[in-house]
Amino acid sequence: MLAVWIIIGIVVILAIVFVSTYNGLVGKRNQVKNAWSQIDVQLKRRHDLIPNLVETAKGYMHHERETLEAVTKARNIAQAASSGGVGARAQAESELTSALSRLLVVVERYPDLKANQNFLSLQEELTATENRISFSRQFYNDSVLHYNNKIQMFPSNVVANMTGFKTSEFFEVTAPAEREAPKVSFQ
Amino acid sequence: MWEQIRSNRNKSIILVIGMGLLLFVLGYFLGLLFLDNATGGLIIALIIWVIMSLTAYFQGDSILLSISKARKISREDHPRLYNVVEEMKIASGLEKMPDIYIIDDPALNAFATGRDIKHASVAITSGLLQKLNRDELQGVIAHEISHIKNRDVLLMSMCSVLLGTIVILSWYASRIMLFGGTGRSRRDRSSGGGGAQLIIMLIAIVLMIFAPIFAKLIYFAISRKREYLADASGALYTRYPEGLASALEKISSSEIQVQAANNATAPMYIDNPFRKKGAAQNLSSTHPPTAERIRILRSMSGASYVDYNQAYKNIHNTHSIIPETALTASSGAIPLRSAQSEKEGELDEKKQARETSDVLWRLNEYKTVDCGCGVRLRVPPGYRGTEIKCPRCGSINQLK
Numbered sequence: 001m002l003a004v005w006i007i008i009g010i011v012v013i014l015a016i017v018f019v020s021t022y023n024g025l026v027g028k029r030n031q032v033k034n035a036w037s038q039i040d041v042q043l044k045r046r047h048d049l050i051p052n053l054v055e056t057a058k059g060y061m062h063h064e065r066e067t068l069e070a071v072t073k074a075r076n077i078a079q080a081a082s083s084g085g086v087g088a089r090a091q092a093e094s095e096l097t098s099a100l101s102r103l104l105v106v107v108e109r110y111p112d113l114k115a116n117q118n119f120l121s122l123q124e125e126l127t128a129t130e131n132r133i134s135f136s137r138q139f140y141n142d143s144v145l146h147y148n149n150k151i152q153m154f155p156s157n158v159v160a161n162m163t164g165f166k167t168s169e170f171f172e173v174t175a176p177a178e179r180e181a182p183k184v185s186f187q
Numbered sequence: 188m189w190e191q192i193r194s195n196r197n198k199s200i201i202l203v204i205g206m207g208l209l210l211f212v213l214g215y216f217l218g219l220l221f222l223d224n225a226t227g228g229l230i231i232a233l234i235i236w237v238i239m240s241l242t243a244y245f246q247g248d249s250i251l252l253s254i255s256k257a258r259k260i261s262r263e264d265h266p267r268l269y270n271v272v273e274e275m276k277i278a279s280g281l282e283k284m285p286d287i288y289i290i291d292d293p294a295l296n297a298f299a300t301g302r303d304i305k306h307a308s309v310a311i312t313s314g315l316l317q318k319l320n321r322d323e324l325q326g327v328i329a330h331e332i333s334h335i336k337n338r339d340v341l342l343m344s345m346c347s348v349l350l351g352t353i354v355i356l357s358w359y360a361s362r363i364m365l366f367g368g369t370g371r372s373r374r375d376r377s378s379g380g381g382g383a384q385l386i387i388m389l390i391a392i393v394l395m396i397f398a399p400i401f402a403k404l405i406y407f408a409i410s411r412k413r414e415y416l417a418d419a420s421g422a423l424y425t426r427y428p429e430g431l432a433s434a435l436e437k438i439s440s441s442e443i444q445v446q447a448a449n450n451a452t453a454p455m456y457i458d459n460p461f462r463k464k465g466a467a468q469n470l471s472s473t474h475p476p477t478a479e480r481i482r483i484l485r486s487m488s489g490a491s492y493v494d495y496n497q498a499y500k501n502i503h504n505t506h507s508i509i510p511e512t513a514l515t516a517s518s519g520a521i522p523l524r525s526a527q528s529e530k531e532g533e534l535d536e537k538k539q540a541r542e543t544s545d546v547l548w549r550l551n552e553y554k555t556v557d558c559g560c561g562v563r564l565r566v567p568p569g570y571r572g573t574e575i576k577c578p579r580c581g582s583i584n585q586l587k
Binding site (some may be wrong): 031035039042068124130131132135136138139142143 | 266270274275278279280423424426432521532
């Protein structure tokens with residue numbers, strides 16, 4: 001009789017551990033999703049800002065068609081990649097970041113453009129967005145790290161394998177030169 | 188991130204329960220002494236505690252903010268501050284943007300308040316806002332957001348309510364005893380007292396003296412622990428512990444005290460608002476020594492909790508300060524980043540001072556008119572005319 005009770009007790013404890021681990025995993029997965037949507041919001045914001053920025057810059061920068069076109073192209077590629085996976089998207093976005101930073105370096109040669117109020121406010125907005133992108137990426141990667149650790153570490157990995165949790169991909173900037181947001185200066 | 192909150196809560200809750208027990212024991216013996224009835228004492232202690240808790244829970248943040256004369260600002264008022272708070276909100280994964288307040292005070296300090304993450308606010312003194320560059324401001328805001336994220340605000344306000352109840356009970360009891368005598372002792376004279384009464388009286392006196400002291404020590408211990416943790420989380424969110432370290436350095440070198448700070452609000456601030464120095468400072472302070480906090484931050488080799496814990500251990504040669512669960516959950520190296528300030532085109536201190544004072548004038552409903560001669564006119568809210576004469580060049584400016 002006693003043995004039956006002990007077995008029942010063990011089963012109950014295991015069930016409780018299982019359920020709470022499962023719920024913990026779900027919570028972590030939701031956090032990753034939530035963090036991803038944060039990045040998404042900021043990246044979309046950047047996509048929306050760029051056409052205006054390019055349009056304003058065009059009027060002043062007659063000799064920089066290539067740079068401007070590269071930004072527009074990178075932006076369109078990045079926007080097309082929006083529906084893709086994390087890795088493809090990170091790749092496209094980091095190319096956009098480097099195209100933008102090239103543009104903002106060139107801008108320094110055009111004092112008239114830098115005096116344009118509209119351009120200045122767009123540039124400021126862009127810098128703020130770049131910062132927000134990098135912090136939302138940081139939070140996303142932190143969340144993914146915790147989630148993946150949970151999935152791979154004992155004992156939660158047992159539950160994760162049984163219930164089909166999959167590790168998430170980091171949002172990584174590939175080239176080391178592109179780790180930094182474009183250098184923009186307020187004047 | 189969640190484990191860390193949970194595990195911290197467990198340890199802190201044990202300490203809070205200790206304080207609660209202290210309150211009940213005090214109530215019990217004071218009841219025996221004064222009312223001849225232990226339950227009566229318990230009920231009185233409970234009533235005071237419940238009223239104070241409810242006030243602190245629902246009104247605490249607005250009381251604190253109005254005592255410190257804080258003014259709420261929006262994005263337009265101070266874009267730099269707003270952006271920094273928003274960045275840290277994103278980095279910490281808070282769901283809701285906290286309200287931002289500026290306190291018109293030359294002292295250097297900041298605090299976070301609000302009962303939960305949905306009703307949170309960050310406040311910063313105008314003095315601090317003027318002194319810090321962007322990285323330092325980010326460090327300070329990250330520290331404050333960590334207090335919100337780690338639920339320290341609620342914990343500390345509940346603790347201070349317990350402490351306050353114990354102090355109030357002991358204070359009144361000792362006054363009544365000194366000047367009024369106890370109900371029991373009056374009756375004892377006619378009926379003849381026993382040894383039991385004497386013991387109760389002794390215990391009550393001892394409790395009256397020591398309960399507030401013990402409660403304070405527990406309170407300070409909890410508070411210091413939370414400060415270390417907020418520093419660690421702040422470093423994690425910014426990836427740049429140097430920002431907070433250098434901000435703390437600036438704060439600690441200032442001699443100005445926060446005008447509106449008192450004992451109850453002290454733990455809310457980023458650094459102890461009282462600048463007393465003494466031998467017993469370590470035990471009787473709400474904040475760890477600033478020099479030590481700076482040293483820990485500066486010796487971090489990465490930005491993770493593990494790195495903070497390692498830096499703490501190197502300095503103390505003792506136990507960990509970060510809960511074990513948080514350490515295992517965040518395994519994996521997190522590199523530091525480099526300074527960001529140059530990128531932003533650093534404002535010099537003069538510009539920053541002007542930026543901040545502009546906000547304060549505006550918040551006090553002064554109108555600002557820039558005269559053609561370069562003079563900036565401040566028009567008080569009571570001014571009725573539609574135009575104003577410039578005192579320097581004498582030209583007439585229209586008020587909008």
